[in-house]
Amino acid sequence: MMEKEKIEIILEIIKREFEKWPKELATVKQMIEVHNNEPFKSLIMAVLSTQTKDSITSKVSKELFKIAPNFEKIIELNDEELEKILKPISFYKRKAKYIKEISKIILEKYNGKIPSEYEELIKLPGIGRKVANVFLSHVYKKDVIAVDTHVHRIANRLKWVKTKTPEQTEKKLYEVIPKHLWKDINLYLVAFGQAICSYKPKCNICPIFELCPYERKNMPK
Numbered sequence: 480m481m482e483k484e485k486i487e488i489i490l491e492i493i494k495r496e497f498e499k500w501p502k503e504l505a506t507v508k509q510m511i512e513v514h515n516n517e518p519f520k521s522l523i524m525a526v527l528s529t530q531t532k533d534s535i536t537s538k539v540s541k542e543l544f545k546i547a548p549n550f551e552k553i554i555e556l557n558d559e560e561l562e563k564i565l566k567p568i569s570f571y572k573r574k575a576k577y578i579k580e581i582s583k584i585i586l587e588k589y590n591g592k593i594p595s596e597y598e599e600l601i602k603l604p605g606i607g608r609k610v611a612n613v614f615l616s617h618v619y620k621k622d623v624i625a626v627d628t629h630v631h632r633i634a635n636r637l638k639w640v641k642t643k644t645p646e647q648t649e650k651k652l653y654e655v656i657p658k659h660l661w662k663d664i665n666l667y668l669v670a671f672g673q674a675i676c677s678y679k680p681k682c683n684i685c686p687i688f689e690l691c692p693y694e695r696k697n698m699p700k
């Protein structure tokens with residue numbers, strides 16, 4: 480079987496299984512509706528989510544959006560109030576500053592519309608390569624591959640790539656993944672990484688066990 484064909488089959492299986500996983504097994508599922516429909520919320524959640532568990536990001540974001548459902552309202556919050564809401568998030572003080580600055584810039588420079596170009600997005604405070612690509616692929620459906628630790632780990636276990644850093648993985652994945660799958664990779668592999676192929680992989684319940692070349696000696700009994 481051709482490598483690209485095998486990758487398509489693996490992703491098809493993961494997508495199919497993904498639909499069946501309960502929310503608590505794949506917290507990223509809770510973020511999909513937001514990602515699909517509301518760019519404002521999606522961008523704020525993407526900034527808050529770095530180095531923070533999705534379940535915490537999801538909970539804190541819900542609280543935040545109750546009182547600040549748009550960029551205008553974020554700016555109106557005083558610093559103390561905003562920091563109090565964001566407290567469970569890692570680096571909450573820094574992120575509180577970021578989302579206020581982002582809100583001001585989007586309103587003043589972009590007339591309230593979040594830019595859809597990578598080069599513009601990464602100029603915003605708190606938005607690096609991964610966050611920009613997650614946003615562009617999930618919200619604007621752009622053909623980009625967003626690589627985080629889950630995507631990096633799983634792509635290496637499946638031997639799609641042999642790399643040391645997420646940046647190297649991103650570059651290699653553009654060569655081996657068929658283009659029509661680029662924007663979906665992050666969503667499905669993050670969920671798969673949370674539910675099954677985690678740091679300690681649950682190979683005994685893995686739906687792609689037969690297709691996975693990961694050395695069995697590394698697997699837990």
Ligand code: SF4
Pocket residue numbers: 636675676677680681682685686687688691692693
């Ligand atoms: S078999 Fe194990 S290592 Fe391979 S993809 Fe499944 S959980 Fe990950």
